[in-house]
Amino acid sequence: MSGSAHPAVLELEHVTYTYPGASAPSLRDLSLTVCDGQFVVLAGRSGGGKSTLLRAGSGLVPHFHGGEISGEVRVGGLDVRRHGPGDLAAVAGSLFQDPETQVVMGTVRSELAFPLENRGEPPAAVARGVEEAALALGVAHLLDRPTHELSGGELQRVALGAALAGRPRLVLLDEPTSQLDPVAGDELIGLLRRLNEEWGTTIVLAEHRLERCLAAADRVIALVDGRLACDGSPRDFLAWAAREAPALETPGARLLSRAGLAPPPVGVKEARATLRAAQALPDPAAPPLPIAPPPAASASSHTVADPAQPAAAPPQADPARRELFPPTREGARAADSPPSPPRGRLGRLRADRAPAALRLKRLWCEPHDGAAILRAVDLRLAPGERVALMGRNGAGKSTLLRHVAGLERPTRGSVEAAGRVALLLQNPNDYLVHERVGDEASADALAAAGLSAHADRHPRDLSGGERQRLALAIVLDSPEPPAVLCLDEPTRGMDRAHKADLAVLLGRFAATGTALLVTTHDPEFAAAFAARVVLLGDGRPIADGPAAEALAGGWYFATETARILGGAGGALDPEAGAALVRTLLAARAPGTAAPGTAAPRTSTTPTEARP
Numbered sequence: 001m002s003g004s005a006h007p008a009v010l011e012l013e014h015v016t017y018t019y020p021g022a023s024a025p026s027l028r029d030l031s032l033t034v035c036d037g038q039f040v041v042l043a044g045r046s047g048g049g050k051s052t053l054l055r056a057g058s059g060l061v062p063h064f065h066g067g068e069i070s071g072e073v074r075v076g077g078l079d080v081r082r083h084g085p086g087d088l089a090a091v092a093g094s095l096f097q098d099p100e101t102q103v104v105m106g107t108v109r110s111e112l113a114f115p116l117e118n119r120g121e122p123p124a125a126v127a128r129g130v131e132e133a134a135l136a137l138g139v140a141h142l143l144d145r146p147t148h149e150l151s152g153g154e155l156q157r158v159a160l161g162a163a164l165a166g167r168p169r170l171v172l173l174d175e176p177t178s179q180l181d182p183v184a185g186d187e188l189i190g191l192l193r194r195l196n197e198e199w200g201t202t203i204v205l206a207e208h209r210l211e212r213c214l215a216a217a218d219r220v221i222a223l224v225d226g227r228l229a230c231d232g233s234p235r236d237f238l239a240w241a242a243r244e245a246p247a248l249e250t251p252g253a254r255l256l257s258r259a260g261l262a263p264p265p266v267g268v269k270e271a272r273a274t275l276r277a278a279q280a281l282p283d284p285a286a287p288p289l290p291i292a293p294p295p296a297a298s299a300s301s302h303t304v305a306d307p308a309q310p311a312a313a314p315p316q317a318d319p320a321r322r323e324l325f326p327p328t329r330e331g332a333r334a335a336d337s338p339p340s341p342p343r344g345r346l347g348r349l350r351a352d353r354a355p356a357a358l359r360l361k362r363l364w365c366e367p368h369d370g371a372a373i374l375r376a377v378d379l380r381l382a383p384g385e386r387v388a389l390m391g392r393n394g395a396g397k398s399t400l401l402r403h404v405a406g407l408e409r410p411t412r413g414s415v416e417a418a419g420r421v422a423l424l425l426q427n428p429n430d431y432l433v434h435e436r437v438g439d440e441a442s443a444d445a446l447a448a449a450g451l452s453a454h455a456d457r458h459p460r461d462l463s464g465g466e467r468q469r470l471a472l473a474i475v476l477d478s479p480e481p482p483a484v485l486c487l488d489e490p491t492r493g494m495d496r497a498h499k500a501d502l503a504v505l506l507g508r509f510a511a512t513g514t515a516l517l518v519t520t521h522d523p524e525f526a527a528a529f530a531a532r533v534v535l536l537g538d539g540r541p542i543a544d545g546p547a548a549e550a551l552a553g554g555w556y557f558a559t560e561t562a563r564i565l566g567g568a569g570g571a572l573d574p575e576a577g578a579a580l581v582r583t584l585l586a587a588r589a590p591g592t593a594a595p596g597t598a599a600p601r602t603s604t605t606p607t608e609a610r611p
């Protein structure tokens with residue numbers, strides 16, 4: 001794919017790179033050329049080397065990370081060994097996986113201005129560049145806000161704005177949509193496509209959720225264990241994936257997931273047709289919907305534990321833990337799936353009478369200097385309930401979880417939990433305190449997170465997806481399952497196979513009576529683990545109902561869901577795919593409107609008049 005008439009902007013020649021202290025190279029004899037005007041997607045499962053390749057393009061490898069590099073990397077003709085990130089920034093703008101660490105300035109305006117000022121642009125050009133970037137990224141309303149107050153998605157957009165503000169020739173992006181809501185994610189890919197088509201900007205983008213970006217790409221490079229495994233058009237890539245991925249699989253196949261490969265990119269129109277076809281078919285494999293009482297609450301003390309407290313010493317194996325962390329991943333997969341929650345009106349009645357695992361009563365969060373973030377939120381979770389908390393960037397999801405876990409006190413209203421609340425914050429780095437992965441969590445928890453092989457490494461040296469899984473292992477690692485488990489975007493940076501594993505693990509927690517409250521922008525993951533979706537808008541639930549209704553109906557999810565299902569011709573992870581299809585089909589049960597037309601059920605939470 002390098003035979004373009006356009007000049008090369010990123011060239012790698014026989015590059016082998018090993019991080020300091022690492023036992024094996026993260027890039028192996030990698031040669032490729034990206035030419036001006038290309039839109040390249042980097043694919044490959046977690047740990048394959050995508051971020052390392054992007055770091056080489058920005059000069060962080062080797063200048064910041066150190067390590068050993070052989071071969072040659074040139075960016076805009078500049079040899080990366082002789083030119084550091086400062087020089088290369090004039091050619092390449094970068095968005096890394098953790099916008100928290102990338103955003104350095106105090107306000108959004110100064111963050112967007114920084115790269116332009118750094119280049120010595122006159123004030124008028126800086127002001128214009130800031131305005132353009134803010135408009136393009138939809139962050140103009142945030143310009144004077146302190147960056148430390150921004151939500152995860154807002155921060156991601158600001159970091160990208162700063163990367164684009166100087167109109168670089170090459171843009172390197174590491175999972176730029178991982179924290180964006182579906183609409184913002186689509187807009188971002190659309191924006192990159194426009195930059196690419198109208199300005200000729202070269203895009204190199206690493207993503208796990210290929211269904212969203214593959215249609216925009218004209219070239220896909222797949223890395224497996226640091227080697228170039230495929231380099232071609234999206235069509236070539238899919239053919240390669242279909243051919244090679246099963247061969248990479250262990251029996252029982254998760255199909256394409258081992259290589260982190262996703263379903264074919266289809267247009268939304270085509271996807272909708274597939275969705276309609278799937279809905280028209282009866283599903284003989286769909287299990288009956290059992291009505292079972294939820295498990296009894298295990299405790300009734302009205303306390304909210306401090307999740308900031310470090311986990312107790314690695315616990316001893318006990319029966320409850322064995323149930324949560326079976327010895328091997330395969331064992332985990334073979335474990336019985338969790339009991340389905342009660343369905344239908346009878347189920348809801350029973351759930352309403354059962355003791356709550358969590359109750360929010362007219363919860364308000366009102367900062368001194370701004371509009372209310374949470375507005376009279378009423379929410380009740382039964383023990384074992386599996387709830388996905390969804391909604392656009394800045395809707396208040398993380399703020400809600402922080403209140404549930406006691407990290408923030410409500411300005412009005414109350415939070416009651418029937419025992420310990422465990423919380424995984426959005427930034428995995430907040431949890432890493434030891435020098436060794438093996439010291440961060442017990443061997444069982446590491447095994448459940450698929451990290452046993454990394455026990456002797458430094459936590460900060462893990463790839464983004466690996467670090468996210470480690471933070472999860474730390475939070476889930478305790479002698480007793482918590483009464484309430486809150487996870488804030490736990491699948492960030494995770495490939496499909498690990499997402500499916502997490503859904504199974506969460507199911508086991510729910511089966512022990514833990515209520516799950518999990519924020520996610522990923523409808524596929526929500527379909528795989530959640531029975532109920534609460535959609536937050538403007539600080540209060542605007543829809544609250546069975547996952548099937550929320551995910552299959554309404555404008556918010558229909559496009560995204562259709563696109564994912566559109567590729568379901570055997571390529572979705574079977575578990576997630578089956579759950580999604582069942583969810584969609586269940587949405588057609590008598591009494592529910594057809595997907596695509598159903599208005600999500602509105603919750604009973606009224607707006608409280610503000611004083």
Ligand SMILES: Nc1ncnc2c1ncn2[C@@H]1O[C@H](COP(=O)(O)OP(=O)(O)OP(=O)(O)O)[C@@H](O)[C@H]1O
Pocket residue numbers: 019020022026044045046047048049050051052053065460461462463464465466493
């Ligand atoms: N700073 C580092 N020090 C040592 N090893 C590292 C470092 N960063 C990444 N690695 C290792 O290099 C390999 C490639 O990691 P990389 O982050 O490039 O993968 P990736 O494909 O981007 O993964 P993900 O999708 O999880 O972000 C992995 O084995 C990872 O553990």
Ligand SMILES: Nc1ncnc2c1ncn2[C@@H]1O[C@H](COP(=O)(O)OP(=O)(O)OP(=O)(O)O)[C@@H](O)[C@H]1O
Pocket residue numbers: 149150151152153154179181367369370371373391392393394395396397398399400
């Ligand atoms: N101290 C504060 N003062 C004013 N506004 C704040 C403060 N902290 C957060 N906000 C704003 O409150 C809103 C809700 O933030 P929150 O992080 O809860 O959103 P979210 O739904 O989790 O978003 P995302 O999906 O992007 O992670 C955001 O617009 C954020 O900028």
